[in-house]
Amino acid sequence: MDKEREMITTNEAAEVLKVKPSTIHKYVKQGELKPVYEDNWHIDNTKLFYKEDVEELKKKKGKPGITTGEASKLLGLHTATIFQYIQQGLLVAEKKLYKGREFYFITPEELERFKSFYEEQKRNEGKDFYYKDTNYAWYQEFLSPEGKDSNFLLLNKELQPYLQTQNGEQIPYEEIAKAGYKPVKKIQDIGYKTQKGFAKFEFTECHEFYKAMGVLYSNLGPKNIKVFLNKENKITVEVKPILIKEDIPANIFSILEESIIEGDISRRLEGVYIDSDLEVLAIAIPSKLKKKIREDAAKSKITIEELVISILKEKYRQL
Numbered sequence: 168m169d170k171e172r173e174m175i176t177t178n179e180a181a182e183v184l185k186v187k188p189s190t191i192h193k194y195v196k197q198g199e200l201k202p203v204y205e206d207n208w209h210i211d212n213t214k215l216f217y218k219e220d221v222e223e224l225k226k227k228k229g230k231p232g233i234t235t236g237e238a239s240k241l242l243g244l245h246t247a248t249i250f251q252y253i254q255q256g257l258l259v260a261e262k263k264l265y266k267g268r269e270f271y272f273i274t275p276e277e278l279e280r281f282k283s284f285y286e287e288q289k290r291n292e293g294k295d296f297y298y299k300d301t302n303y304a305w306y307q308e309f310l311s312p313e314g315k316d317s318n319f320l321l322l323n324k325e326l327q328p329y330l331q332t333q334n335g336e337q338i339p340y341e342e343i344a345k346a347g348y349k350p351v352k353k354i355q356d357i358g359y360k361t362q363k364g365f366a367k368f369e370f371t372e373c374h375e376f377y378k379a380m381g382v383l384y385s386n387l388g389p390k391n392i393k394v395f396l397n398k399e400n401k402i403t404v405e406v407k408p409i410l411i412k413e414d415i416p417a418n419i420f421s422i423l424e425e426s427i428i429e430g431d432i433s434r435r436l437e438g439v440y441i442d443s444d445l446e447v448l449a450i451a452i453p454s455k456l457k458k459k460i461r462e463d464a465a466k467s468k469i470t471i472e473e474l475v476i477s478i479l480k481e482k483y484r485q486l
Contacts, residue, residue, distance in 0.1 A: 173217070174203055174215045174216065174218065175216055175221060178213065184224065184225050195214065200220060200221065200224055202214040203215040232260075232263070234272060234273075235260070235481070241278065242281075242282060244467070246478075247463070247467060247477040248469075251469075255395050255397055256397045257281070260277075297354070301343075303340075303350070304320065305321075306321065306380040306381075307350055309351060310350070311347070311348060315333055328340040330346075332348075352385045354388060357387060359391065362409075362443070363447075364408070365405035365407060365430070366407075366427060366432065366442060367427070368404045368427050369403050369404075370403075371401060371402075376422060379419050386409060386411045387409055391409070392407075407443075408440075408443050409441050410435065410440050410441075411438045412438040413438060415438075423439075423441075460475065
């Protein structure tokens with residue numbers, strides 16, 4: 168025994184490790200924690216442990232990060248929304264084994280970084296990919312006053328839109344119309360499509376991508392498209408199932424085909440068909456549970472279906 172080393176009781180060890188005293192006894196039996204004395208009890212019907220041994224065990228037993236549930240409370244978001252950010256690559260999380268199960272864990276530094284990013288997004292709330300007042304959208308193609316195309320609405324590092332012209336000029340968003348630039352195709356106000364699910368694409372910015380967005384905008388309208396900025400300069404685009412009845416150039420079809428990560432795209436006699444990969448799972452649930460799901464979906468600004476799918480994906484992470 169080293170008398171100079173600080174010793175603590177079973178109850179004190181339990182407080183350090185934030186467990187019950189019975190768990191301390193289990194650690195001793197499993198050989199994970201060694202008492203100062205080998206006999207069962209010392210004084211006051213308790214074991215004694217070196218505090219530094221308990222602290223060392225605490226490091227080994229500690230969670231490897233912040234869980235999605237804890238992150239949702241810290242950020243004031245639903246767990247399903249946190250999981251969506253992870254899927255989109257906006258929030259970095261790593262799967263790790265903890266207490267015999269796999270969980271997503273987020274480092275404190277990453278959560279702090281994301282918090283700053285999310286707060287910035289909240290400040291820009293309403294600045295979605297589509298600007299209703301002008302009928303402009305991110306990556307939309309414009310014609311110059313001389314009738315030349317390949318001028319595109321892009322975003323700077325502060326997520327502010329500007330027009331990148333073919334000759335290298337950058338025109339502020341507010342000056343686009345004054346400078347004589349007009350959309351190649353007007354974005355149509357198409358009603359919400361009732362088909363289930365979305366097909367998901369992940370693009371890297373390039374000329375073909377901008378052209379592909381033009382095809383999607385003109386056939387689906389903004390109500391049936393979602394656009395997310397991703398990490399590593401990736402853009403995630405989700406679209407409702409649709410049969411595009413137009414002749415899509417081979418290079419544009421190729422980038423759509425190469426970039427789809429969920430769903431399916433194929434050429435048909437009538438055109439190009441884009442479909443989600445959803446299949447119907449019919450279940451009956453208690454009315455109180457349905458009400459709760461509806462409330463949570465409304466808070467997260469997503470549909471009931473999207474919320475349930477995200478919860479199931481969280482449960483079955485390997486899919």
